[in-house]
Structures are given as structure tokens and as C-alpha cells.
Amino acid sequence: MLKGDAQLDQSLEKAVESRRSAEAARKARIFNTRLRVMGLDLDALNQQIKEKKQQENKEKLQSEAFETLIKSQDEALLQQDINEKEKRQALQKDLTHYWATKQKLNTQDGGWKNGLQGAFDITIPEAKLGPASMQKFQVGLLSQMTERDLKGQMDENIRRQEREKDRGNKKNTKHRPHHMLLPQAAERVESLKEQHRREERENLAEMWHTMTSDMLTECADAGERDVGGGKPPQILPDRWKGMRPEQLRSFQREREQQCREKQRQSDAAKIEEAAWNLQQLTFSRKAEEEEIGKAEKMRELRIQLDRHNMQLTREQQAHQEYLNKKLYTNKPTKDYFHQFNTSSR
Incomplete structure (x- = not known):
């Protein structure tokens, strides 16, 4: 019993001591006069100002880096657009040269047949033929009408652009001498006219070759290219015109x-x-x-x-039946049973 009471007293003392130490630590943390500040805490305010400046500098650097990245990407996209435009111009030039050299207009009689071997003329009277049986078209008249329309549209576009350019530069021309603006305006107008004339020539050439060449026919010669070396002709997928009889x-x-x-x-x-x-x-x-x-x-x-x-x-x-009727015919009497178990225990 004494041993148990001693252990209980020691546990109580330890609990009381732990509570006392916790209370002393709490008081030292709350009521510490050495850390108490009267008025403004200048050190804390200066530290906050310093951290805010560092954060602003960091955000400024990030913004500058982001702007630099956007600028570099814009320049790359602009250069890519310029390269694509140059490639398209080169491709258009090559295509125009191909039309001029490979797809020439055949002006001989029966040229609409594209020189196909074994072709025959239609023997049906023209009165019984419909629009789907037409063999010749007035390409020259159509091209002239298209050329006039495109020329008028080009002139109208040039005049409209000149008016917009004049309205846009009106403020700048008020403060500059008139004799300094005339050469620049004339040069600008001439460059625009030259550009439109070049585009017009390319468009007319494309339309002319589209209407007169064998690009829209079923001639298979335009879709083949001789590779040499005893090899069969190579079929061009972009100019494939059908299959030959052998094929x-x-x-x-x-x-x-x-x-x-x-x-x-x-x-x-x-x-x-x-x-x-x-x-x-x-x-x-x-x-x-x-x-x-x-x-x-x-x-x-x-x-x-x-x-x-x-x-x-x-x-x-x-x-x-043998046992019951022949073998066991004599039944035992009471005397037979009384001879057993006659004595008591």
C-alpha cells in the first residue's frame, strides 16, 4: 500500500510541475516587457517597405521579360508571314511559267480533242444537240469582257486607295511644303499602279490558261512527266487527268x-x-x-x-415357410422358461 501511495504522489507532483512551467512560459510570452513596444514599430514598418519594394522589382522584371518574349514572338510571326508570301509569289511564278511552256493553246482544227488518237466527230445534227454537246466556246470575247471588268475594278480600287491615303495624310501635309510632297505622292501612286498592273497580269494569265489550256480536259498527257532511265512516266497527282487505255x-x-x-x-x-x-x-x-x-x-x-x-x-x-411350418413345430411351454433365472441376487 505504501509503495502505491508513493507512486501516486510522484505523478501528482509531476503534473503540477508541468502546469506551473506552462503557465510561466505563457506569462513570459505575453507579459514580456523587453519585447513590448510603445508607439510605432519602425523596424517592422521598414521591413514591410523593403519586402514591398522587392516584390515590385520582381514583378517589374517578370513584366519586362514577358514583353520581350511577346516582342520576339511577334517578330518571328512577322518573318514567317513574309517568308510565306515570298514562297507564294515564287510558286505563282513557277505555275505561270509552267502554263506558258507546258499547257499551250492548240489552235489547229479539232484542237479541242487535245490530239487524242482514235477520236471521232459527232454525226448527230446540230439541231438535236443540247448545251451539254458544245464543242467550241467564245473564249476571246469572254477574256476581253473579263479584262475590261477587271481593269475598271482595278482603277476604282486605285482611286479609292488614293482618296483614303489623302484623307489619312491631310494633317501631316498641312505643316509640310507642297513641293516636298508631290514627288512622294507621285512615287506612291506609281508604285501602287505597278503593283496592281502586276497582279492584274498574273490574274489574267491564270484565267487565260485555265480557260484555254488542257488543264480542265481529260487529256492524260498533262499529268505525266518523263523521268528517263527506261522507267515509265511518273504521274503527277496535282495534274492527273484520268487513265490511259493501257492502264x-x-x-x-x-x-x-x-x-x-x-x-x-x-x-x-x-x-x-x-x-x-x-x-x-x-x-x-x-x-x-x-x-x-x-x-x-x-x-x-x-x-x-x-x-x-x-x-x-x-x-x-x-x-x-420351411422354418415356420416344418422346423419349428413344437412350441416351448411355461416350464421351459421357468427353469431359467430361478435365484435372486
Whole structure:
């Protein structure tokens, strides 16, 4: 008992001491006169100002870096647009040269046939032909009308741009001498006219070659390019105009061969399926015969077992009848039973 009381007293003392130390630490933390500040805390305010300036400098550096990145990306996009424009101009120039050298207008009689071998004229009277049977078109008149319309539109665009340019530069021209602006304006107008004339020539050349060349016909010669070296001509995908008779015959042969191969595979599949069905039918018949034979054997075995049980039953009945009627004929009397257990314990 004394030992238990001593241990209890020690635990109480430890708990009281821990509470006292915690209370002393709390008072030292709250009521510490050395850390108490009267009025403004200049050190804390200066530290806050310093941290705020550092944050502002950091944000300023990030903003400058972001602006530099945006500027570099804009310059890269501008350079990319310039490169794409130059590539398009070069491609247009090459295409115009190709039209001028490779797709020339055939002005001979029957030129609309593009020199195809074996072509024949239509013998149907013209009165019975419709718009879909037209063979010749007034390309010259159409091109002249288109040229006049485009020229008028080009002049109107030039005048409109000149008016907009004059209105935009009106404020600047008020403070500059008139004789200094005339050469610049004339040079600007001349450059615009030259640019529009160049674009007009390119557009007219494109339209003319589109209407007069064999680009819209079924001539396959325009879509081939000779590679040399004994190799067959190379087909250009962007100028492919159809298939030649040799290619059509080859295509027909390959299609017939594929049809024969498919028919052969279909016949083989049918034969295989018929053989499989016959084998399945044979197996099913064999299994059915085995089931019938097994059932017949079970029936015969059951009949034999029933017969054997009936025989055993008859023998048992005969033996019981023999015991009851012949062997056990003398029944025991009371004296026979009284001779047993005569003494008591």
C-alpha cells in the first residue's frame, strides 16, 4: 500500500510541475516587457517597405521579360508571314511559267480533242444537240469582257486607295511644303499602279490558261512527266487527268483476276463448310447410336437385376415357410422358461 501511495504522489507532483512551467512560459510570452513596444514599430514598418519594394522589382522584371518574349514572338510571326508570301509569289511564278511552256493553246482544227488518237466527230445534227454537246466556246470575247471588268475594278480600287491615303495624310501635309510632297505622292501612286498592273497580269494569265489550256480536259498527257532511265512516266497527282487505255486494260485484268481469286476462295470455303457439316452430322449420328446402345444395355441390366431380386425373394419366402411350418413345430411351454433365472441376487 505504501509503495502505491508513493507512486501516486510522484505523478501528482509531476503534473503540477508541468502546469506551473506552462503557465510561466505563457506569462513570459505575453507579459514580456523587453519585447513590448510603445508607439510605432519602425523596424517592422521598414521591413514591410523593403519586402514591398522587392516584390515590385520582381514583378517589374517578370513584366519586362514577358514583353520581350511577346516582342520576339511577334517578330518571328512577322518573318514567317513574309517568308510565306515570298514562297507564294515564287510558286505563282513557277505555275505561270509552267502554263506558258507546258499547257499551250492548240489552235489547229479539232484542237479541242487535245490530239487524242482514235477520236471521232459527232454525226448527230446540230439541231438535236443540247448545251451539254458544245464543242467550241467564245473564249476571246469572254477574256476581253473579263479584262475590261477587271481593269475598271482595278482603277476604282486605285482611286479609292488614293482618296483614303489623302484623307489619312491631310494633317501631316498641312505643316509640310507642297513641293516636298508631290514627288512622294507621285512615287506612291506609281508604285501602287505597278503593283496592281502586276497582279492584274498574273490574274489574267491564270484565267487565260485555265480557260484555254488542257488543264480542265481529260487529256492524260498533262499529268505525266518523263523521268528517263527506261522507267515509265511518273504521274503527277496535282495534274492527273484520268487513265490511259493501257492502264484501264491493266485495271480490268487485275479486277478479273481478283474476282476469280475471290470466287476460288468462296468455292473452297463452301467445300470446307460442307465437309465440316458432314463430319458434324457423322459425329452426331455416332453419338446418338452410342446413347441408344447404352440405354438398351441399361434396360437389359435392370431387367436382369429385377429377375434376380424376384428369385431371391421367392427363395427367402420358401425358406421362411420351411422354418415356420416344418422346423419349428413344437412350441416351448411355461416350464421351459421357468427353469431359467430361478435365484435372486
